[in-house]
Amino acid sequence: MKILTSTQIKECANQSIQSEITTSLELMESSALACFEWLKSRYSNEHNYYIFCGKGNNGGDGLALARLLYNENFNVEAFIIQSSADFSEDTQINFDKFPKSVYFIEGDDFEVTEEKAIIIDALFGTGLNKKLKGEAEKIVSKLNEINAIKISIDIPSGLFADSLPEENQIVFRADETLTFEFYKRSFLHLEAAQYAGKIHVLDIGLDKNLIENEKTDNYLIEYSHFEKNYKRRNPFSNKGNFGKAIIIGGSYGKIGSITLSTLSALRVGTGLVFTGAPEYGSLVLQTIAPEAMFFSCGDKYIEDIQIPFENYTIGIGPGLGTEATTKMAFEKMLENENNPMVLDADALNIISENKDLLNLIPKYSIITPHPKEFERLFGKTNSTLEQCELARKKAKEYEIVIVIKGHNTAILLPEGTCYYNATGNAGMAKGGSGDVLTGIITGLLAQGYDSKLATILGVYIHGKAGDYAYEKFSQESMTAQGIIQCLSDVFLELNK
Numbered sequence: 001m002k003i004l005t006s007t008q009i010k011e012c013a014n015q016s017i018q019s020e021i022t023t024s025l026e027l028m029e030s031s032a033l034a035c036f037e038w039l040k041s042r043y044s045n046e047h048n049y050y051i052f053c054g055k056g057n058n059g060g061d062g063l064a065l066a067r068l069l070y071n072e073n074f075n076v077e078a079f080i081i082q083s084s085a086d087f088s089e090d091t092q093i094n095f096d097k098f099p100k101s102v103y104f105i106e107g108d109d110f111e112v113t114e115e116k117a118i119i120i121d122a123l124f125g126t127g128l129n130k131k132l133k134g135e136a137e138k139i140v141s142k143l144n145e146i147n148a149i150k151i152s153i154d155i156p157s158g159l160f161a162d163s164l165p166e167e168n169q170i171v172f173r174a175d176e177t178l179t180f181e182f183y184k185r186s187f188l189h190l191e192a193a194q195y196a197g198k199i200h201v202l203d204i205g206l207d208k209n210l211i212e213n214e215k216t217d218n219y220l221i222e223y224s225h226f227e228k229n230y231k232r233r234n235p236f237s238n239k240g241n242f243g244k245a246i247i248i249g250g251s252y253g254k255i256g257s258i259t260l261s262t263l264s265a266l267r268v269g270t271g272l273v274f275t276g277a278p279e280y281g282s283l284v285l286q287t288i289a290p291e292a293m294f295f296s297c298g299d300k301y302i303e304d305i306q307i308p309f310e311n312y313t314i315g316i317g318p319g320l321g322t323e324a325t326t327k328m329a330f331e332k333m334l335e336n337e338n339n340p341m342v343l344d345a346d347a348l349n350i351i352s353e354n355k356d357l358l359n360l361i362p363k364y365s366i367i368t369p370h371p372k373e374f375e376r377l378f379g380k381t382n383s384t385l386e387q388c389e390l391a392r393k394k395a396k397e398y399e400i401v402i403v404i405k406g407h408n409t410a411i412l413l414p415e416g417t418c419y420y421n422a423t424g425n426a427g428m429a430k431g432g433s434g435d436v437l438t439g440i441i442t443g444l445l446a447q448g449y450d451s452k453l454a455t456i457l458g459v460y461i462h463g464k465a466g467d468y469a470y471e472k473f474s475q476e477s478m479t480a481q482g483i484i485q486c487l488s489d490v491f492l493e494l495n496k
């Protein structure tokens with residue numbers, strides 16, 4: 001899914017209107033209708049709906065929604081922010097059409113009975129031009145204190161689509177946001193996402209051809225991406241058709257991480273998986289992952305990396321350690337390899353201590369830092385959006401794929417595009433989840449997916465398996481091994 005800026009979204013709406021595909025009033029009605037249908041499918045008319053509206057078009061959506069709810073006998077009260085601004089043209093029409101009287105409010109002079117209350121935030125949408133202050137700030141502050149179900153229309157009031165809020169900025173805190181046609185980019189960054197709650201993208205009937213023509217460098221990964229690019233297994237194939245993944249890592253006390261990566265590479269369909277680890281780990285690896293082959297790279301730590309065959313894809317880093325001999329072995333390996341590989345964890349920590357090594361990373365390799373590892377590699381930034389933009393620059397500069405892991409993992413490609421992921425959950429915020437991702441991406445790369453696809457599909461599958469593990473085991477009880485187990489659910493779904 002494309003992620004467009006608020007200006008582009010407005011442009012799409014304007015063009016739909018100019019080409020007489022729709023009128024602005026019809027767009028408002030269809031937005032309100034989409035919200036109404038969504039609400040109706042989830043909440044009964046036992047609730048009391050308190051709809052807070054501004055005088056712009058976001059408020060118009062709110063007033064049209066209030067009318068639709070009222071006409072179907074829902075309990076609705078509409079509140080309108082008292083301000084010197086006039087209603088926008090369409091909002092005035094919807095204000096006139098609302099059959100009930102409304103409350104004009106200033107500051108905190110309004111009451112909401114908390115029991116069974118649903119607060120709908122239609123104060124400001126994408127037309128907000130600066131931070132909330134004065135009366136608007138007071139209203140939102142009070143709404144944030146009320147104990148009720150809170151739903152924002154299009155975007156939480158006080159938030160911008162294309163930039164992030166500062167600390168202490170007043171923003172409506174929604175449980176759910178009903179956003180129109182596109183994810184706003186800010187929803188994919190922690191600092192803003194905390195205000196938006198669960199995001200639901202509603203179709204309001206904007207012309208899909210116009211959307212198709214809009215240019216962007218930011219996308220959200222969707223299931224269709226996976227469906228379209230997934231390579232089905234030919235019935236006549238043999239193990240030689242599905243690549244050789246070489247997983248390298250592990251050290252004394254950290255054999256578990258390389259075992260997880262090995263199991264993950266096996267579970268995404270790789271033809272042959274080899275694990276290069278210290279001798280110390282061979283028994284564990286051969287017992288837990290008997291399908292993989294083992295080659296020794298040292299005693300307790302990795303000291304020398306000699307890969308005993310050709311045509312392979314390396315994934316290196318989990319549990320690798322940063323012993324002096326390991327660093328040397330790693331550097332030597334980087335000097336000798338030319339094919340794209342996956343670099344994670346300690347492989348990145350070693351590079352952080354010697355930035356010249358960045359230049360040795362083979363083109364189109366994939367690095368998978370979490371935000372702290374990214375910071376150690378490329379420096380501090382003031383926000384996750386700035387970090388993402390720095391990653392875009394670095395991905396271009398070194399011609400590598402950078403995966404910044406987190407709730408909404410961001411993938412930055414050498415050509416300058418960013419793909420965000422929305423699968424996964426907080427049950428994955430545990431040691432070992434990242435090792436699974438390394439194994440998945442290495443396995444896909446080994447099977448002949450190019451670096452871009454291996455990463456996009458890998459990150460998506462990893463989160464999706466995490467979501468299945470959540471259903472099966474709960475967020476608390478799921479483990480990295482549970483994620484690996486649930487990879488089969490993802491592939492079964494795909495093969496249905």
Ligand SMILES: NC(=O)C1=CN([C@@H]2O[C@H](COP(=O)(O)OP(=O)(O)OC[C@H]3O[C@@H](n4cnc5c(N)ncnc54)[C@H](O)[C@@H]3O)[C@@H](O)[C@H]2O)[C@@H](O)CC1
Pocket residue numbers: 009010013027028031054055056057058059060061085086088123124125126127128129130131132133136153154155180204
């Ligand atoms: N473009 C689209 O595709 C569509 C947009 N719609 C709705 O329209 C919204 C955008 O509407 P508008 O552009 O009218 O803008 P908004 O309704 O977001 O806000 C504009 C109003 O807020 C006031 N305002 C702006 N910044 C303020 C601030 N910091 N403090 C106090 N007042 C402030 C302005 O004076 C104006 O009255 C969207 O978020 C969406 O809800 C939908 O109705 C239909 C389709």
Ligand SMILES: Nc1ncnc2c1ncn2[C@@H]1O[C@H](COP(=O)(O)OP(=O)(O)O)[C@@H](O)[C@H]1O
Pocket residue numbers: 345370405406407408409423424425426427428429430431432433434435436437462
């Ligand atoms: N709250 C969350 N929501 C979604 N995914 C998450 C969340 N927390 C962690 N993850 C995912 O789990 C993985 C954690 O990786 P990482 O931080 O390297 O952990 P480790 O090194 O312990 O395995 C990443 O892929 C990340 O995207």
Ligand SMILES: [K+]
Pocket residue numbers: 058121122123124125152153154155156157
């Ligand atoms: K809003």
